[in-house]
Structures are given as C-alpha cells and as structure tokens.
Amino acid sequence: MATRCLYLDGVEGMKTLQCTTVMVNCRLKEPSHAPSPAAVPAVVYDVVLGSTVMYPQGGGQPSDNGILTISTNPPLVFNVTDVRSESGVVHHYGQFAAATADPLPEAGTPVEVSVDPRRRALNSALHSAGHLLDSCMRRIGCNLFPTKGYHFPPSPYVEYEGQIPAELKETIVQRLQEAVTDAIARNEPVAIRPVAPSDLQSICDAGLFAHGNPYASLPEVRVVTLAGAACPCGGTHVTHVGDLKQVCPPWPFGGGTQGDMVVIEKVKAKGKNIRVSYALPTFAA
Numbered sequence: 001m002a003t004r005c006l007y008l009d010g011v012e013g014m015k016t017l018q019c020t021t022v023m024v025n026c027r028l029k030e031p032s033h034a035p036s037p038a039a040v041p042a043v044v045y046d047v048v049l050g051s052t053v054m055y056p057q058g059g060g061q062p063s064d065n066g067i068l069t070i071s072t073n074p075p076l077v078f079n080v081t082d083v084r085s086e087s088g089v090v091h092h093y094g095q096f097a098a099a100t101a102d103p104l105p106e107a108g109t110p111v112e113v114s115v116d117p118r119r120r121a122l123n124s125a126l127h128s129a130g131h132l133l134d135s136c137m138r139r140i141g142c143n144l145f146p147t148k149g150y151h152f153p154p155s156p157y158v159e160y161e162g163q164i165p166a167e168l169k170e171t172i173v174q175r176l177q178e179a180v181t182d183a184i185a186r187n188e189p190v191a192i193r194p195v196a197p198s199d200l201q202s203i204c205d206a207g208l209f210a211h212g213n214p215y216a217s218l219p220e221v222r223v224v225t226l227a228g229a230a231c232p233c234g235g236t237h238v239t240h241v242g243d244l245k246q247v248c249p250p251w252p253f254g255g256g257t258q259g260d261m262v263v264i265e266k267v268k269a270k271g272k273n274i275r276v277s278y279a280l281p282t283f284a285a
Helices: 008-016 117-139 173-185 197-203 240-243
Strands: 018-028 045-049 066-071 076-086 089-096 112-115 147-148 157-161 191-193 220-228 231-234 263-270 273-279
Touching: 008 191, 045 076, 112 117, 117 147, 117 157, 117 173, 117 220, 117 240, 117 273, 173 191, 173 240, 173 273, 191 197, 197 220
Parallel strands: none
Antiparallel strands: 018 045, 018 112, 045 089, 066 076, 066 112, 076 089, 147 157, 157 273, 191 220, 220 231, 263 273
C-alpha cells in the first residue's frame, strides 16, 4: 500500500511539519553491504507508516529527519535519520531512543510524526533557490534548460544543457546575481497545482520536454511555479521567493534578520553543459 505523502498537498501541505498516522510495518533494515569483521554494525530499523509529512530523498533534495512518537505502553521514541521512497512506499530509517524495542510496534499502532524544522527549512530553501536560477537564467537571455539539480549543502548547483552565449560570458555571474536579487525583492508567492500530463507543455517551457515527456503515463503531475518559471517537481519549497532572505530557520515559523540572499558563486563549463554553483549564506548558521 502506497504511503500518503502529506507534503504534496499544495503549499499548506509543505508547511505542515507534524501529523498523526498509524504504523504499517516496523522491521530491521536489511544491510546494504556486509560490514567488515572489525566493525560493529549499527542496528537500523525500517518504519512504514500510513501517511507522513517527511520528505524522502529524491529530485536532488536531501531527505527530512525527525522523530516518531509511537503510542505503545510505554511510548517509544524513534529517531529518523533517513527517508527513502520505493514504489510509492516511504521508508523511515533510524533507531529507537531506548536501548531496545521488544516487541516491535504492531501494525495499527498510532504514531505522531514530527519533522526537524531547521533541516526542512534549509532543504526547502536550497531547492527553491535552484528553481529561482532556472527563472533568472531565462530573464537574462540564457535560454538553456536544466538537466540536473543538486540541492545538497554545502555545494548546491544546477546544470544546464548547452553553452553560455558569447555575449554573456564575461558578465553572466553579475547579471544572474542581479536577476536573483531582484526576484527575491519582488517576493512573489510560490504556486503549486496538479496538472494533466497533456497540459504540461502549455504551462511549462516546452524546452523542458525536448527529449520527451517522462510524465505522459501519470494521471496528474505536481507543478511548482516559482518566479514565473513552472516545472514538474515533487520537492518542498519556500512559500514566497522573499523567504530566501531569512537568516535563521526554522522557516516559516519565526523570523530572522535580513542579509545576503542567494549568492551565485560561479558558472563553469561541464562537458557539453554548464554548471551554476550557488550558496545560501543566510542559512549557514
């Protein structure tokens, strides 16, 4: 049975960092490789829930971390250190806070899910900053299309298919920085909506599908529009572009002072593509 992913339920779903659900399964995680004879293997459990607010790693975005509070007698606390999705089932990997959990929680046991807000804030900001680059590349006349987004700290980047136009080679970092800063100052809301696959090319830039439409067989596709650029995306984001100015997570539940925003660090050729590296110094604390 597929896990219901509550973070996909529009902007409000992304802002929801807690939920109540039920246990589907709890078991020891199978080791991915044989440990060395001298190593003490960590005991890692795999928890599957009916629904979750935790984002599984994918789409260039790291997974959430957090805590599961399981309503056994006495209650058990489970520290989630990694989240992955396989065939629609979300796996929460981690360890129990207590030394043992015997017996393991049964199916149907109520569970409270809590996302680490600081990590979510950083991951969302990094992902949104990557989408902002897509918009600003077009704004400065560099009409290349993204082929890869790596939104992991400390060295996020987006790769684009093609080469920098000759007239932009000397000024692209400066012009991209100016466009990014301007977009953040305008503080437009981020929009999320489900779209039929047949409508994608009329909503998103058709160049995104130059090599075909990989979403054609799906009933609907989640589309994120940020700073005027729309594209299919299953990740989490800020709710307004101006949220990228905040220094101190947890966003969006508390302020922070204003500072530098998204910094364009460098643009360089990467084979037949170019790579734009960026940073969020305001989120580094």
